[in-house]
Amino acid sequence: MPRLLPGAISPALMTSTDAMPILPSKHLLGIDGLSPVHIVALLDLAETYVVQGRAADKKTALLRGRTLINLFFEASTRTQSSFELAGKRLGADVMNMSVRTSSVSKGETLLDTAATLNAMRPDILVVRHQDAGAAELLSRKLDCSVINAGDGAHEHPTQALLDALTIRRHRGSFEGLIVAICGDVLHSRVARANIRLLSMMGAQVRLVAPRTLLPAQADRFGVEIYTDMRDGLAGADIVMMLRLQLERMAGAFVPSTREYFRFYGLDRDKLKHAKPGALVMHPGPMNRGVEIASDIADDVQISLISEQVEMGVAIRMAILDALSQVLA
């Protein structure tokens, strides 16, 4: 099982000088802090886990004896189960802390929860929190590795990496790719993480949204801004749709779901402005008929949505693998 950069030697033979861990730190808090070398290495490593995930025997003992805690302050289906599966397939003991049934719902502060968890001596903590910076705060207070599984509207590095893995498997590289990220960019950590990663890897990122859903000075990210979806999709290789949160549909940011779908929902008519053969992605869960038409979401010729989920498990296995090297 390759666990290192191609060409690197196995841990047993490594000396301190030629050690080249895949990740620069024991924490994965964001795409910020990674370089293209790290990203390529992670994607390469993840490819091996794609193979493993498709094999009959999906399990190894790489993380045997390690404890992974999923601490999710926000509801999540795919990210949490993806980490759970990734940990289990690598042999770790995985515990899911759901906030609803924990002391947090009794008023415990984040840092008190952290101290309690720290005392249980986990090796890896996967955290999702509604506040930007929560993962970073925990990383400073805990002894274990912290993986950011989404903090407010700030970062979601594992999502960006799984998206990158999915894109690379279809397009080979990122250089010169036009990726249109469409929808609620303002509140989206997925968008921010993807902008950072894709720009770093040489893709041209576009943001397409009504002005109410565009963050201030988004142009400083080196992206192109569009408020008309047809313009924004023109010539795009990848169309990445974002989820519009239910509470944002009823008039605060957009007037109604029917208007949103009319102007910003991905349908055949809008998609035909993209490059022929353009591929469609969505981090899930989808609002059919709001940001995406069902016939596109379900079209296996153009929709990568299911594949994104599969790549999610693979990239998270690669991340756990890489972190375990730093932990050792």
Added chain:
Amino acid sequence: MKRRIAFRSARLVDPASGLDVKGGLLVENGRIADIGPRLFNDAEPNDPEVIDCRGLVLAPGLIDARVFTGEPGAEHRESLESASAAAAAGGVTSMIVMPNTNPMIDEPSLVDFILRRAAATAKVRVLPTAALTKGLLGETMTEIGLLKEAGAVAFTDGDRSVANARVLRRALAYAATFDALVLAHAEDPELVKGASATEGEFATRLGLPAAPAIAEAMIVERDIRLVELTGARVHFAQISTRASLEAIAGAKARGLPVTCGAAAHHLTLNELDVGPYYTFRKVSPPLRSEADRVAMVEGVASGVIDLIVSSHEPQGADTKRQPYASAAAGTVGLETLLPAALTLVHDGGASLSQVLATMTVAPARIFRLPTGSLAIGAPADLVLLDENEPFVVEADKLRSRSRNTAFEGRKFQGRARMTFIGGECVFDAR
């Protein structure tokens, strides 16, 4: 067969091109086909329809950018049909109607309703605006994209300001997404609550509940900041104070997409005209000091004020025959818009071309309409007006279904004599 109408011996005034010359104009199939000083000068044109203008002014039909009707919901006060008859008699060929009806125009299907009713019943062009917030409640934005597609020319809560700056910020940002025009009403709702006059000596003597004039400029200044933030195109539907004028002049100097209008009554009446609790002169915002009225006239002359509007607002005896504080605000104005505006010309406050520009080319530019000029190819929406004819306003001769005019008994000079929509005569007083 082409339908041709020849206008000869007119004084052609087209503020869009700066034209002011004696000459003729040819209409073919509803559009202006030719215009010029030598047209039809020497001989009778060989056309079946010839209108000898006898030196009167032939100008683009007027666009009144602020009209309230009672349709749907209060047709006893005014229907689109009765308002359009008043408009035609006033030389107004396009009415931009406000969404403050019952139900309010906050749904694409209601915009469609207005357009269909207008097509079926109205003599002049009716351009609907739609609500900026649902139910005009100032809480959630309307479907600006769908409403614009349905035909709404602008978005406004009509006679209400959006009090919540967060709601307005998002509505403006959303409107900017669709390059939609927003019409702002500038009165701080809390400051003017219950008030029926401008705070000052006169209101104090009458004992009227009053609000300070700054209630207007405060909102103008706030909204200008939000324009700067969001990039939305905002038109202040009617301003009435010098402070507002200066704020808008400053915003324009900074290149912001801001324009404004003033109501004919704020250019011609001041707070003293309320006299002995004369409720027909209760308007919103209320009549102002003479200094503010003079500022409005200066604003027209300097061009800071882009539009003169009637703020036509029909009210019935039920709402106007009340003690002043309880009476509804509003005056009808479609038929007196042009005469009141011409007061500025006769008083030397502004030129005829300047005054006509505020009701033709300026609203056409702001609302992006194909009308408002005498350009060849433009729709033949025309008014033939006698700018000097004296007359006295008599409420019971108005065509509007409501007679609540602030100008009852007022002597004016100049009014419309004939009105044409797409070459069709809809009013003829010759």
